Amino acid sequence: MSRDLDQLIACPRCDAVYHVEEPGMGERAVCARCHNVLIAPRKRAGKQIIAIALAIVVLVIAATIFPFLSIRAAGVSHGSSVLDAALAFSSSSLLVVLTLAVAALIVFIPVLRALLVIYVLTPVVFDRPPWPGAIRAFRLSEGLRPWSMAEIFAIGCAVALVKVADLADVHFGPAFWMFSALVVLMMLKDSYMCRYSVWKSLET
Template sequence: MPQTALGPEQMTTDQPPQDLAALIACPKCDAVYRATDPGTGERAVCARCHTVLIAPRKRAGKQIIAIALAVVVLVIAATIFPFLSIRAAGVVHDSSILDAALAFSSSPLLVVLSLAVAALIVFFPVMRALLAIYVLTPLVLDRPPFPGAIRAFRLSEALRPWSMAEIFAIGCAVALVKVADLALVAFGPAFWMFSALVILMMLQDSYMCRYSVWKSLEK
């Protein structure tokens, strides 16, 4: 994919405030550049650390909305169906994602931990997907943003580091390696749904050009 390195701009105290809207800062190394919109299919990258700063995609909004809808459906379905089935000594136990998240709720002191785990692997991914739909739907339809769209997108970005569905998947993989020698483990429908969910969330983040969204919201 073609890449364009943005030219650095030195920020000074006497720079007119209206020129600040044309600047973009690298989230990794804090280098400041004058933003230049690349063509469709091209990317603008940081010349210092090569972080992608601007990456517009054709019909990306519709794709992200479709992925977000799929994420919501998969999360709801994954919490209903069994995630794992464990058989040991003639006893079979089915466990769902919520069972795993609320495993510590039997102790009053650990209820907060159980709720935090449930939020990180279930509620935050759903909330981010719903916020993406709320923000992008009017932009895709060439209509003015919904009320509070800027705050909604800011909240979605704030929740991004705390949406840890992939961390839960890695933790399950490590646990299964240890449990496999002690019991017979079978994957339930929710396991495959959750695996697809992790992939879709990665695609959603990769398709999202945050610079383009902010630019559309601020018009």
């Protein structure tokens, strides 16, 4: 019975179930119902994902230090960083939970997911046995994926700044461009990640 289940794969979007037929390198297995990509193995994808994850960690940490933007209006200017935005509600003890949630969504969770991916894929890339707890680490990384909102924060700020630009002079700091690069890197990481191949490597 377990062997029969090993030969099945379910689409995470529409729950359609298929018998596994692994495609070749560079090919894709796509759900016939919703066209979601189920299996997409790529050569050297593991090393590329690790490199991207390392870049994500560096960019997120650096973006919390450098200025995100500065606004000048009526002779008064004010600059803020991503960390300032996360701590904007910390002045009230009633909003401490909201402050921690904002900081987690835009800083801590993206860094944690990237570190978990590095932990899981490093032994796989070098043909070594998975490190202890790799399955739980990858499961946690996938579970946190909807809660990693660094790129949502950057897009939301960009939309808000378009409206503010008519009222004040807005200057983007280094952290803004770091978050812009972060959006692209996170999209690349998700596109390179073949979760079926990762699970298969961990289970074997």
